[in-house]
Each structure stands twice: as C-alpha cells, then as structure tokens.
Amino acid sequence: MSGHSKWATTKRHKAAIDAKRGKIFSVISKEISLATRDGGKDAEFNPRLRTLILKAKQANMPSDNIDRAVKKGAGELGGVIYEELLYEGYGPGGVGLIVEVTTDNKNRSASDVRSTFSKRGGNLAGVGALAFNFKRKGQFLLALDKMPEDDLTELALDNEAEDVLVEDDHYEVVCETADFDRLAEAFEKKGIEPDSSELAYLPNILVPIEDEDTARKVMNLIEALEELEDVKAVHGNYDMDKPLLEKISL
Known part of the structure; x- marks a missing residue:
C-alpha cells in the first residue's frame, strides 16, 4: 500500500492493537525463535535477533517471554517447530493482499486464511499470483514530531536508507532488507521509536x-486476517485518499 494508506492504517489499528497485546507477544515470540534458530542466540552477533528483542521491549513484552522464545529457537526447550509461509489473495475492489504467516500447523493456517478471504468478499489465489507485483523492503513510519526532517534524512542516508518520503503528517523511510537492522539500531541509539517498523511487501502498482463501501470492506478483511492466530502481517496494494481513510476510521 502507499505510505499514507499504511500510515492511516497504522493509526486506525493502534487502539485495537493495544488491546491485543497477547497476539503481539505471540507474533514477536515466533519471530524471535526463528531468528535464534537461523542466526544463533547471541544477540551481539545476530542483528535480526537484537532488533526483535528491541521490538519486544518496546511492546512491553516480559523478559521471561523473550528468554523463553530464545531458548525455543536454540533448541533448549521442547516444543513446536515454526515455519514462515506466504498466502496471496484478492480482496474487494480487486485489491491484492500478501499475508505473512508463522505457524506450526500449515493445514490450520491455510484453512483459516482461505475461510477469512471467502467470508469477507475475497478469494485466495495461487502461489506467485501476486508476489511479482510487490517488492520486499524495510519500512519505517514516523510521526513528523518525532524528529526534524533534516536530522531524519541525515540519519537515514548515513545508514543506507534507499528513500525518505515526507507526507502531510509522517515520514516514510524505505531500505533494502539487508539494511533494516542497521537502521533500526540507528533509531534506537537516537532514542527514536518509529510508529511502525517492519520488513514489508511494498506494491509496485x-x-x-x-x-x-469498498474501502470499508477492504479494511474489514485486513483486520479479520490480522486477528488470525498465525498471521504475522498483511500487505496490500490499495491506495485510498486521506479524506476517505479518515471517513472510514470514524
């Protein structure tokens, strides 16, 4: 989705997200376990793990939860084995959606995602049907009052950002996936907490x-998908102007 659509979506969901702290902890725990499995449990030598631990702390996730997720990823605790999957589908208005899933049960995830698309006016597509219309990037969104534009631009470009966009009420910083952790650490050192930071699928078109009506249906589908147990994130190629986004947020 465009930067302003993503920004408005982030603000729209903020209250709901705060009320779903348990879901957030579950998603971050899975990511921490996967990062540990792939890169080791020493955060000093595993930048992805270090970034996720920072994300967990910013979400006020208890230290015990973080430690347990690391131990699971390191194989020190018995338990499930997680997989990362992508589902692609179409929503109302022909909107394309990429759904990121972290799961220990592929059949459950596929059934939940397919059912949600169907019930909310969309349909699940085949593998590769939509992915070519998206590019994998690091994305940070920050309110304008978080820091001056010149300071943000300098920090971003010094840490390999690809682009810095200035919208009416927020900044959008985009980078290659390999540079995401470096930028996240740079914000941390400055004491700046982005309103949203993720490895996202950004649309080409x-x-x-x-x-x-279509706008509400699209947002309702996205929110229903985000509520599913295994869903980590939903990315779309929709674009809504600011007045419409504000209207459906009422």
Whole structure:
C-alpha cells in the first residue's frame, strides 16, 4: 500500500492493537525463535535477533517471554517447530493482499486464511499470483514530531536508507532488507521509536479505492486476517485518499 494508506492504517489499528497485546507477544515470540534458530542466540552477533528483542521491549513484552522464545529457537526447550509461509489473495475492489504467516500447523493456517478471504468478499489465489507485483523492503513510519526532517534524512542516508518520503503528517523511510537492522539500531541509539517498523511487501502498482463501501470492506478483511492466530502481517496494494481513510476510521 502507499505510505499514507499504511500510515492511516497504522493509526486506525493502534487502539485495537493495544488491546491485543497477547497476539503481539505471540507474533514477536515466533519471530524471535526463528531468528535464534537461523542466526544463533547471541544477540551481539545476530542483528535480526537484537532488533526483535528491541521490538519486544518496546511492546512491553516480559523478559521471561523473550528468554523463553530464545531458548525455543536454540533448541533448549521442547516444543513446536515454526515455519514462515506466504498466502496471496484478492480482496474487494480487486485489491491484492500478501499475508505473512508463522505457524506450526500449515493445514490450520491455510484453512483459516482461505475461510477469512471467502467470508469477507475475497478469494485466495495461487502461489506467485501476486508476489511479482510487490517488492520486499524495510519500512519505517514516523510521526513528523518525532524528529526534524533534516536530522531524519541525515540519519537515514548515513545508514543506507534507499528513500525518505515526507507526507502531510509522517515520514516514510524505505531500505533494502539487508539494511533494516542497521537502521533500526540507528533509531534506537537516537532514542527514536518509529510508529511502525517492519520488513514489508511494498506494491509496485497501486489499486485506487474511491468509494466508502469498498474501502470499508477492504479494511474489514485486513483486520479479520490480522486477528488470525498465525498471521504475522498483511500487505496490500490499495491506495485510498486521506479524506476517505479518515471517513472510514470514524
């Protein structure tokens, strides 16, 4: 989705996300376990793990939860084995959606995602049907009052950011996936907490959504997907103008 659509979506979901702290902890725990499995449990030598631990602390995740997730990833505790999967589908208005899943049960995840698409006016697509329309990037969104534009631009470019966009009420910083952890650490050292930071699938082509009914249906589908147990993130190629986004947020 475009930067302003993602920003508005982030703000729209903030209250709901705060109320779903348990889901957030579950998602981060899985990511920490996977990062530990792939890169080792020493955060000093595993930048992805270090970034995720920072994310966990920013979400006020208890230290015991973090330690347990690391031990699971290191094989020190028995338990499930997680896999990372992508599902692709179409929503109302022809919007394309990429759904990131971390799961220990592929059959459950596929059933939940397919059912949610169907019930909310969309349909699950085959592998590769949509992925070519997206590029994998690091994305940071920050309110304008987090830091001056010149300071942000300097920090971002000094840490290999690809682009810095200035919107009406926020900044968007985009980088290659390999540079995401470096930028996250740079923000941490400055004491700056982005409003959103993730490895996202950014669309190459946007689908404009201009009517309120379709906009609500798209957002309802995304929110329903995000509520599923195994869903880590949902990325879309929709574009809604600011007045419409504000209207459906009421």
